[in-house]
Amino acid sequence: MGKTYKVQFRPDDVTADVDAGTTIISAATKAGVFINSLCGGEGVCGRCRVIVREGTTSGGSIESFTRDEVRQGYILACQAHVESDLVVEIPPEARLAGAPEHLPSEVPLLADPSKLARRGIRLSPLIRKTCLQLRPPSLEDNVSDLQRLEQALSKAVGAKDFQMGLKVTRRLPHLLRKSDWKVTAVTGHRGPLTEIIDVEAGDTTKRNFCIAADIGTTTVVCHLVDLRDGQTLGRAAKYNSQAAHGVDVIRRIMFVSQSPDNERILREIIIGDLNELIHELATRYRLSTGDISLVSVAGNTTMMHLMLGLPAENIRKEPYIGAAYHPPPFRAAEVGLQIGPRGLLYCLPCVAGFVGADLVAGVFATGLAHSDEVRMLIDIGTNGEIIIGNKEFLVCASASAGPAFEGAECRSGMRATRGAIDHIRLLDANHVLNYSTIGSAPPVGVCGTGYVDLVAEMLRVGLIDRTGHLNRNASPGKVRTSQHGQLEWLVVPAAWTGNNTDITISQADINNLLRAKGAIYAAGAVLLHALNMTFNDLAEIMVAGAFGNFLNMGNAVFIGLLPDIPQDRLRFVGNSSVAGAKLAAICGACYDEMFDIAARTTYFELSTDPTFMDQFVSACFFPHTNIELFPSVMAEMAPGKEG
C-alpha cells in the first residue's frame, strides 16, 4: 500500500482518507458526497467538474475548460488523482443531491380502494402481526412453548407449516411468561412456509409498518405504509446516488465489473439511499424504524442486482443473463437495510436482463395482466420497457432508449429538479418562449418533459424539419455554431438563467432525442407486428415512468414518441412500480401473482429481430417516416411547414 492522503470536501466539510492515486470522485463517494456523472467516470460528459482549492492532483484537465476555469482550479473529478492532502470544492451543478420534485403526487392506481376491492385485492400483508392470548400450560396441556404458540397462531391465521429461527426460539420461554402469555406474533410469507419472524410481549399489532420502494436508475422512491389498513402515510424520494458512477445501468454494470470492491460500493450506495429515505419517513411520522417489519422493492433488473449484491456483469453481455430474477425473501438486515432487526426484504420478480420488477409491478398494479382487452404499458426511462397483453398473454421487450428523456446526454439536460424547464411553448414566429420551471426558479436546464415540448414546438414553427435538422435560417442570431463547432439553438440566454450559462439545444441533442423516441416507438411497433396487431387494436396505452403526469401527451404524439391513437386511450399511470411494490406488501396473494406474471411473460429480444432496425430507422423521423400513421399530426402540419 502506498501513501494515504486526506481529502476534504467543501462546502460539506467532510473528509476521506484515501490511497495516493485514488480519483477524486471515488474519494467523494468514500466521504459520502455524491458528484454528478453521466459517463460513469470516462471523462467525457464533463458533469463532474470540481475545484481543487488546495493540494496537488494529476490528470483531470481537459481542453474544453476555459483559461479562466483552469486558473480557478477546475478539474474533472473522475479523471483527477489524489497526489497530496486536498481541499476540494464541489460547485452546485456538480453535486448530485436534492430530492426529485417532479414526482406524481399520488399513485393514481391506489387512490381508489373500492377499485382494489373489485379486483379482489384484500388486505393480507406479507408480514402480519397477530396478538395471541395463550392458555398457560398445565399437566394436561403440556405442549412446548413453541407448539403452544404455533397452535394458537394456526387457529388465528389458518397457516400450518411454520418456521422460527433459533434466536427467537431461545427468547420465547421467558417472553411468554413475563408477558402473562399474551404476545404478538410477527409472521412473514415465505412460499409454502409461514415464518415466525419475531414474537413481541403484549399487543403490538398497532405498530406494523412497511416500506414500498421503487429503485430506479435515476430516482429512488419510498412509501411508508401502515400494514394495519394498507394506507400510505407518506412518501419520500431522492436521486439514486449511484449516478456518481454512471448515469445508466450499462455504465454501472461496467463499473461493478471492474472489481468486487466496486460491487460493494454500489450496493452500499443504494442501501444508503434507501436507509436515508426510511429514516426520513420514520422521523417524519414519529416511528421507530424497529416498527418497520418489511421492505417491498421493485426496480429494473440491474438495480435489483446492485441492491442485493448479485453479480450484474452478465446482464450487459449477450445473451444478457442475470443472476436471479425471482429472489426469495431475505432478512432485510442481511443487505444492510435499517428496519426491525428481523424484518424481511421482499424483492419483486424480474422477467429478463432488461425487463425488470418495475415493469412486473406495473403490469400487476395497472390490472393489465387481468384485463380482457389487450393493453400496452410503456415505462419511459433510460430503457424503454414495453409490455403488451391481457389475462391470456403477456409479451414484452426492452428498447435501449438512452437517458435523453431523463435529462441526460443533452448539453443543457438536467433532471426534473429545481430550475429545470419542464414545459415550453413558442409563442410566435419570433420564437418568443413561454416556459415554466420546476420550483418557479430561474432556469438552469431542460428536463425530459421540457425536451418533448421543445422539440414539438421547434417542429411546429419549422426550427427543425421532420428529419430533426436545425434550420440555420429559421431563427437568425439564435441558431448558431457552438464553440464545439456544432449547430445549436439558443433556448435561454445566459443573462436570464440561474447559472449564468446559455441554455441551448444542439443538433446532437436533437439527434439523441430522435433516436430515443424512435427506439421506444419501434419497440412497440415490432412487438405489435409480431402479434399481428397495430397500435389501433390496443384498448389502452398506459405510460409509466419518470415523466409522471407532467408529460404533454399531445406533444409526445406530435413528435412520435407515442403513437397517434385517440387521446382517451392514452393514460398516465404514475409510478406503477412503487404501486405494485405496495400492493405486494399489503397482499400476499398479489405478491404471489406477480411471480406468476413474471413467469408467464414472454421476453421478445429486439436485437435479433430482423424487422427492428427497419422500424427504428422509420421511427427516426418526426413523427415517423410514414406520416400516415399519425393522422392527427398530418392534419395539424401545414404543408409549408413540412420538411
Next chain:
Amino acid sequence: MGKTYKVQFRPDDVTADVDAGTTIISAATKAGVFINSLCGGEGVCGRCRVIVREGTTSGGSIESFTRDEVRQGYILACQAHVESDLVVEIPPEARLAGAPEHLPSEVPLLADPSKLARRGIRLSPLIRKTCLQLRPPSLEDNVSDLQRLEQALSKAVGAKDFQMGLKVTRRLPHLLRKSDWKVTAVTGHRGPLTEIIDVEAGDTTKRNFCIAADIGTTTVVCHLVDLRDGQTLGRAAKYNSQAAHGVDVIRRIMFVSQSPDNERILREIIIGDLNELIHELATRYRLSTGDISLVSVAGNTTMMHLMLGLPAENIRKEPYIGAAYHPPPFRAAEVGLQIGPRGLLYCLPCVAGFVGADLVAGVFATGLAHSDEVRMLIDIGTNGEIIIGNKEFLVCASASAGPAFEGAECRSGMRATRGAIDHIRLLDANHVLNYSTIGSAPPVGVCGTGYVDLVAEMLRVGLIDRTGHLNRNASPGKVRTSQHGQLEWLVVPAAWTGNNTDITISQADINNLLRAKGAIYAAGAVLLHALNMTFNDLAEIMVAGAFGNFLNMGNAVFIGLLPDIPQDRLRFVGNSSVAGAKLAAICGACYDEMFDIAARTTYFELSTDPTFMDQFVSACFFPHTNIELFPSVMAEMAPGKEG
C-alpha cells in the same frame, strides 16, 4: 472486576485465567479439562477431589478427607475457590475422560438392509447432492442463472419450491461459468421447501457425508454415514463432558438456570464434544469436515435444549414445559458445529419434558410405531422412558429412576469404562466372586450391568432379602459397618483392585438400585393398567439404552427390573436413538414420520397418577411384592431363601 489468576492443571499442562473466587471446577471447564461430578457442584458426591500443588484456595475441605489426604492437598474442586495463581493436579479418578467401551458394536436395527427395504425405507437423504449439466444460456433460453439451476434441479429431484440464500446466489454466476455449467447442487429438506444449501463446481456427489448423533446425559455417540449409500463408515463416542456440571439432567438444568453464562457454558461443552467426535471421525476416514453436510441429532429433551441453547429451566418445574420439541432445521454453524459452513442441523422431535427425541428415534427405528402388535420400548438411563403402542396408538411415560444404573449414586459405582466390573457371579456359599471387568483391567468399581448381576446374585445366595436388607450374618467378615456407619458388603478388597480401594456395596446403594428398578417397573405397570393390559399382553419388550447388549436379561428379570415374560419376547435393541438419527438422515420420509410419531404420542404424567405410588411401593421389592407376577423367579427361589 477483581483480580485475575492463572490456574494450571496437571498432568494436561493447560492453563486458564480466571477471576478471584472462581471455583476450581469452573476454571477447569474454562481450560478445557473436565472433572468428575455427580452432584453438580453441591459438594456432596466427593467425585471431584483434586490436589492443589501450589497456591492458595478457600473452601473445599470436607470431613471425609483423611488426615493424609488433607496433608497431600486434596480439596473438592466444586467447593474450592481460586485465591492466587494455582497449580492443580487432577488424579485419574477425578478425571472425566476416555471413551465409553461398553457400546453396542453395531446398531442391530440397521444391520440388515433388506429389513429396511421391507419397511419401505429407501435412500433419500435429508441432504442430497445432485450433479447437473446445465445448458448454457442463449438469446432463446435466457432465464436467470438461478432459474436455470432450479429448472434442472426440479427435473432431477422432482421438487418445486426452492429457497436459496443470498450468499450462494451471489457466487452462482461466476461458479456456473467457471465450471462450464456443470455443478453439483446440495439440497436440504426443509418442510415443504427444498433449500439449495450450496452449489459446488463440477461433480462432487462422491463427497456427501453425515453425522448421526445421540447425545445422552452420560454418553455422546456419533456415527459417520456416507449419504451415497447410507452405510455407516465408523463410530466414535465419548462421555458427555457436561457431567462436570451435574450427573443428571435435573442438576444440569439447575446449573443453567443460575445464569445465562452457564447456559452458554453447557452449550459450548456439548458442542465441543460433538465437534471432537466429528473431527475424530473425519480424521480417521480422511475426510474434510467440509464434506459433512448434515448432522442429525437425537437425545433427551434436556440435552436437545442444552445443545441448542434453548432455556431448559421450565422442564424441571411443574408442568415441565420445554421451549421447543420439534425444532426446524438450523444452520449447523449457527450452534457452532464444525461441518461444511452451510450444512444443516436436523434435530429429531421430542414428546414432552422428559420424553425426548431419543425415544422417538427408537420408536421409529424399532418399527414399534408401525407394528400390528402392541410392543413396549424401555430406555433405561437416568430417566427410565417407556413407550407402549403399535401403528394405532402410542402412549409413553417417564420414570425418574435416578442414575444408579448408569454407575452413579453408588459408592463404588462407575461408568462402563476400563476397570468397571460388568458381570458378576457368586460361585458358592462362601461368596467367592467370579467377575469380569471392562478391558480385563484390575477392578476399580462397578457399572450398571455389574450392579444388576451383583444384586441378583446377592439375592440368590441370601446376602440380601427381598426387601433389599443386607443380611448381617450371611457373610461373616465381609458384611460390615463402614466408616460412615452404614452396613456394607465388601465386594473386592483393596488389595485386589486397581486403585487400592475397597469395592463395596452399601445398604444405601442397594436401596438406590431398588428404587431405580422399582420406578421403571412401576411406570410400565401403570401405563399398561391405564391401557387395560398386562405385561403378558405385549408381543415384545425392547430394551434400549446404556446397557447395550451387556445386560444379563435373566438377572434383570430376577431382580424385577424387567417383567417376567418369556425370554424370547425380551430383546435388546442397542442404541436405537442413534439408529433413528441415522434413518432420519438417510431418508427424508423417515425424518417426517418421526415428527408424526412425536405428534401422535400421548404423554402420560405419572406424578399425578393416583395408582403410581402404590405400584412403585409394590415394585420396591425383589423382584416384586406380589411374587406371583414373577413365576420364573418364584420357581427358582427356594422357600428357605425368601426374605
